[in-house]
Amino acid sequence: MADGNSPNERWYSTAELAGRPGMPTSERGVRKAAANQGWKYIARKDQGGGKLFALSSLPQVTQVALAKPLLELPDHVRDVVEERALEERAAWETYRRSPESLRLAADRRAGVLRSVRALRRNGTSLMTARQLVAAAESADGHPISAATIARWESDVKGYPSAHWPALLIPRYTGRVSVADIEPEAWEIFKADYLRPEQPTMAACYNRLLRIAAQRGWTLPSLKTFQRRVKDLPNTVVVLKRQGADALSDIIPSQRRDKSSLHAMEMVNADGHKFDVFVRWPDGTIARPILLGVQDMYSGKLLAYRVASTESTQLVQLAFRDLVERYGIPRKVLLDNGRAFASKSNTGGTPNRFRFTVKEEDPKGLLVRLGCDVIWATPYHGQAKPIERAWRDLCETIAKSVDFSGAYTGNKPDAKPENYQSAAVDLDTFVSVLEREVTLHNARTGRRSAVARGRSFDQVFAESYAVSPIVKATGAQLADLLLSTKLRKLSSRDGSLTLFGNRYWSSEMVEFLGMQVHARFDPDHLDRPVQIYSVTGTWMVEAPLLSDTPVLSEEGAQQIARARRQLRHATRKMADAEIKLTVAQVAAMQPDAPQPDAPVSNVVAPFAMRRHAAVVPLQRTGTDDAPIEDDLSEIYAQMAANADRANSWNYDDEN
Structure with a gap:
């Protein structure tokens, strides 16, 4: 904040700056520009508060426009003009913030002075004009005296009549005398009263009386403390007693369009x-x-x-x-x-x-x-x-x-x-x-x-009906199914069993016995299940395979139809995959090659081995003899033949 006591500095309100060269057209725009550009300012001390901005911190174009009417005046005259300008601004701020009844009273006072001035212009003496106007006002129910009119004239002396209502606003505000409170006692009372437990003023006052008795203080009445509390900023009282949320509620809520x-x-x-x-x-x-x-x-x-x-x-x-x-x-x-x-x-x-x-x-x-x-x-x-x-x-x-x-x-x-x-x-x-x-x-x-x-x-x-709406794909919808179970597909038909229900589609026969992640809606198990691999890749969507009653002909027909469709589709796929017949493949088979005969380069002499003559077995008995006798005779002949064969050797090559 700038020093407000600079002797050569001039100060302007947002109302005076709005619309000037180099300035925004609204007061709100002026305040925003001041915050963005860091203009020097002082706080207004009159009723209503606000800020006054230093001429030296304003844009150069604005400074020239504001200072130009005063450049040709002597310094002492320029100071008087500036002082009166500040008083006029302060008076109008007070007028604007005053109750309606006080503004009406100020307007009536300005009207009285204008009536006196009109009589003076017609040649009536000053005292006579005051008395005539006072009598007329008293007759209308607003009793005033000539001395009161004289006091009002003194208040507006030297000011244009346009500013009279602001300068004549009644200054009384009721009771003005306030009993003194010991400063330390007031601090104790505030600390006690301004806390989240929200004690009553009477309770805080009673506790303060006990402290005052020990320290020898004389306290004014509770009413005095109540009036002093009203002078505290309301936002501070709300924050300390009700909390930050209650303070936020003081600001009007947003209404969004x-x-x-x-x-x-x-x-x-x-x-x-x-x-x-x-x-x-x-x-x-x-x-x-x-x-x-x-x-x-x-x-x-x-x-x-x-x-x-x-x-x-x-x-x-x-x-x-x-x-x-x-x-x-x-x-x-x-x-x-x-x-x-x-x-x-x-x-x-x-x-x-x-x-x-x-x-x-x-x-x-x-x-x-x-x-x-x-x-x-x-x-x-x-x-x-x-x-x-x-x-x-x-x-x-x-x-x-x-x-x-x-x-x-x-x-x-x-x-x-x-x-x-x-x-x-x-x-x-x-x-x-x-x-x-x-x-x-x-x-x-x-x-x-x-x-x-x-x-x-x-x-x-x-x-x-007329808005651009983004629709989700099947993969995006499947991604929204969170509940997941690790299951193994049937090794026979590829179906998935989940909570006693079976889910199947014809594509699942390609994944027989595979471990998969089944993603489903737990509240709607009648909806299709999304089948993912264990690595997270989407594989297939499996609708619910409903059970059918024992005597349901329609259910059997549906299964038979599905099987026919599967066979038909598989045959088409097979025909598309297999381009040649078995006969064509057989015809393409080459004849078996004939191996070349081997050539022998070493010749060995041939020697005949002589074998013993074998006597044929003959039956010597009669036809009526027992078969056991014949067998004995046969065994004897076989033994004799064996002995003869063993008695022969190969001839020596020499």
């Missing part, structure tokens, strides 16, 4: 725990979490999922429903809860509130989809428009007649008389939720700037 958006350009998501006891399939009783995604433009609740706890998986499944039904949003407004800010969802976003941001982090799901992630202010519900929808649904769902006895109350000290007397099944809760969300989106009479009495459904449908 959504007319510049279109459907699916921006969505916001949040979770809400309903005040209803729900019985889950495993028998536990707990309050359900609803995770919803809302269109920012129309206010329509586009997708939601229900679970017992808020999790990363729940967020991804809700966004899968959104992307599958309506497309990929351009921008996503999220809070900093762990489920939303997890790396699986928002990894790669440089300004996450949670977890350490590392350059090597894998891209989260929303980042891979190409969405710009915007973070709402933590612990500030007004930053998320979906909070307004939760307030509506709390009335229509949590307090629904379908849930009588299951309502928990919205806070510990607001439990209903029938608290914990019932719990609703999950299916019942979901059915009521679907009904109420549908009615919430379809209800007409919405008062937003884009709705103009229409429903969220109507606003969304109108914009959605």
Whole structure:
């Protein structure tokens, strides 16, 4: 801040500078230029405050324009003119900030002086003119004296009549005498009163009386302290007694214009725990979490999922429903809860509130989809428009007649008389939720700037029909299925068994017995399962293979039809793959080559081996003799032949 006592410096308010050469046309623009360029200033000491900027710190063009009317005047005259200019500005600031009743009184006083001046111009003496005008004013119910008029004339002497109302503003403000308070006692009182426990002034005063008795102070009444507290800045009182959040509430909340958006350009998501006891399939009783995604433009609740706890998986499944039904949003407004800010969802976003941001982090799901992630202010519900929808649904769902006895109350000290007397099944809760969300989106009479009495459904449908919407591919939708199981495909037909269900497609016969990752929607097991390799490569989509009744002819026909189609397609594939017949391949086989006869270069002499004559076996007995006798005779002859053969040797070559 500059020194305000510089003898040759001149100071100007934003109102005086606006529109001058080299200056913006508005006071706001002047303040912005002053902040950007660092102009010297002093704080105004009159009512209303503000800043006065030094002429020497202004742009040169502005300095010349402001100083030019005073350049030809003598120094003492120029000083008087500048002093009066400052007084006029201060007087008009006081006039502007004064109550309406005081401004009317100042205008009436200026009118009185103008009447006196008019009589003087007509030749009436000064005293007579004052008396005549005073009598007329008294007759109108505003009694004044000639002496009062004389005092007013003294207040505006030397000033143009245009400035009279500002100079004649009544200066009285009621009681002006204030009892003295011991400075240390006042500091003790402020320290006691300005604390988060918010004690009453009377309690603080009573404690101060005990201290004053020990120190010999004489304190004024409690009323005096109450008046002094009113002189404290209200922002300081709110901050110290109510906290920073209450201080923020003093500033008006933003009202955002959504007319510049279109459907699916921006969505916001949040979770809400309903005040209803729900019985889950495993028998536990707990309050359900609803995770919803809302269109920012129309206010329509586009997708939601229900679970017992808020999790990363729940967020991804809700966004899968959104992307599958309506497309990929351009921008996503999220809070900093762990489920939303997890790396699986928002990894790669440089300004996450949670977890350490590392350059090597894998891209989260929303980042891979190409969405710009915007973070709402933590612990500030007004930053998320979906909070307004939760307030509506709390009335229509949590307090629904379908849930009588299951309502928990919205806070510990607001439990209903029938608290914990019932719990609703999950299916019942979901059915009521679907009904109420549908009615919430379809209800007409919405008062937003884009709705103009229409429903969220109507606003969304109108914009959605003419807006550029990015649709997701099958691979992107498959990427949104988080739940994964490691399974082995059947070695017989390639089918996948999951939770007792079978999933199969004809392409799976190429992967018999293979270990795979099955990604699926746990809330919709009737939907196809995405099959990935263990390395993360997508392989095939497998629809549900439904069981058929024993006597169902249609089921048997479907299986037979599928088999015929498979055989037909396989034959076509085989025909496309095999270009030659077996006969053609056989005809291409060459004849077997004939080997060359070997040539012998060494010849050995041939020697005949002589063998003993073998006596033929003869039966010597009669036909009537027993067969055993014949066998004995045969064995004897065979032995004799063997002896003869052994008695011969090869001849010597010599």
